[in-house]
Amino acid sequence: MNKDQLCENLEKLNEKYQSMGQDASSYLDGLLLSNYTNYWDYINVDTLLTLQKTKTDFPDELIFVMYHQITELYFKLCLHEIEQVAGNGKIVTNSGEDRGWNEELNPDYFIARMERMVRYFEALTKSFEIMVQGMEKEQFQRFRMALLPASGFQSAQYRLIEFSSTPITNLVQKDKREALQNASLEEQYEKVYWKQGATELETGKKTLTLEQFERKYQPEFISRIKRFENCNLWRKYQELQKADQENEKLIEVLRNFDLQVNVFWPLVHYKSAVRYLHSKESDIEATGGTNWQKYLPPRFQKRIFFPDLWSEEEKEEWGKGWVMEQIVG
Numbered sequence: 001m002n003k004d005q006l007c008e009n010l011e012k013l014n015e016k017y018q019s020m021g022q023d024a025s026s027y028l029d030g031l032l033l034s035n036y037t038n039y040w041d042y043i044n045v046d047t048l049l050t051l052q053k054t055k056t057d058f059p060d061e062l063i064f065v066m067y068h069q070i071t072e073l074y075f076k077l078c079l080h081e082i083e084q085v086a087g088n089g090k091i092v093t094n095s096g097e098d099r100g101w102n103e104e105l106n107p108d109y110f111i112a113r114m115e116r117m118v119r120y121f122e123a124l125t126k127s128f129e130i131m132v133q134g135m136e137k138e139q140f141q142r143f144r145m146a147l148l149p150a151s152g153f154q155s156a157q158y159r160l161i162e163f164s165s166t167p168i169t170n171l172v173q174k175d176k177r178e179a180l181q182n183a184s185l186e187e188q189y190e191k192v193y194w195k196q197g198a199t200e201l202e203t204g205k206k207t208l209t210l211e212q213f214e215r216k217y218q219p220e221f222i223s224r225i226k227r228f229e230n231c232n233l234w235r236k237y238q239e240l241q242k243a244d245q246e247n248e249k250l251i252e253v254l255r256n257f258d259l260q261v262n263v264f265w266p267l268v269h270y271k272s273a274v275r276y277l278h279s280k281e282s283d284i285e286a287t288g289g290t291n292w293q294k295y296l297p298p299r300f301q302k303r304i305f306f307p308d309l310w311s312e313e314e315k316e317e318w319g320k321g322w323v324m325e326q327i328v329g
């Protein structure tokens with residue numbers, strides 16, 4: 001860097017700090033004293049590597065724990081993208097300054113964020129073989145007994161992705177969806193599909209997995225549903241100008257996201273349940289206590305984030321071979 005560039009940068013720094021009533025030269029003194037950034041501190045590697053704790057001595061349990069953590073990190077990235085779409089691309093910098101705020105959501109920005117989420121879910125679906133093939137069945141069936149009644153069912157981020165992608169109506173159990181369309185958000189939340197999945201139909205008794213999950217997260221879920229009532233992904237799409245709503249690339253990426261979250265990931269996840277819990281004599285009970293054979297396959301729940309973007313036939317065939325053949329070829 002030559003002297004002129006240096007002076008120019010100092011000038012800019014001075015302006016930046018002055019605008020906040022700060023003395024730039026004190027910050028420069030600090031810079032002279034501070035250490036160089038290094039990889040391990042920046043990425044928090046040491047802390048990250050303390051988080052892989054197992055409950056048994058079976059070596060394959062570590063794969064199970066770490067793969068769940070990897071999935072949760074991707075879920076966090078999805079939620080990060082959704083927040084940006086919900087806020088019309090608002091980025092708040094560390095100094096509290098707003099950057100990139102738009103009155104309206106830019107369709108290209110929307111598409112780019114949706115594409116990112118599709119990539120995250122594609123990565124998850126593809127890597128799920130790490131679960132399906134990657135652990136010894138015998139080890140899995142033994143260490144899982146030490147994890148009762150925990151289940152991936154209790155992944156709060158998975159539920160948050162759902163609540164922020166679509167109006168709550170679309171997450172109500174299939175046979176009550178129409179009747180509850182105009183009910184309050186709370187009433188609809190009571191009938192969300194996964195509660196039914198973890199409730200004994202005859203007695204109405206909730207599984208312990210569900211009870212504990214609700215005790216911990218219910219207030220957060222309700223406030224999320226309220227906060228995203230008017231800024232979930234579907235509402236953001238509906239808010240766009242008519243011409244933008246007809247943007248083929250946008251429609252395609254929204255449909256793709258719907259398939260990734262509600263068909264492809266559930267299918268590959270179901271495959272792991274079949275591999276580890278299915279047996280010729282009698283299927284093994286899931287740790288979360290659902291009737292997993294009926295609960296997990298996407299064709300039974302018919303969760304669809306953006307039903308208006310699918311034809312009646314596509315919805316009818318949701319989660320069955322037809323949809324995938326048509327879309328993926």
Ligand code: HEM
Nearest residue numbers: 071131151152153155158272273276286287288289290292
């Ligand atoms: C060997 C691997 C796995 C098996 C056998 C398995 C099995 C199951 C079963 C049987 C359920 C139904 C709830 C229950 O009764 O427990 C379930 C739900 C769930 N699991 Fe897994 N799972 C595996 C891996 C994972 C991983 C790696 C994740 C990542 C976070 C995950 C996330 C979920 C989620 C989000 C649900 C709720 C799905 C829904 O409500 O439709 N699972 N799992």
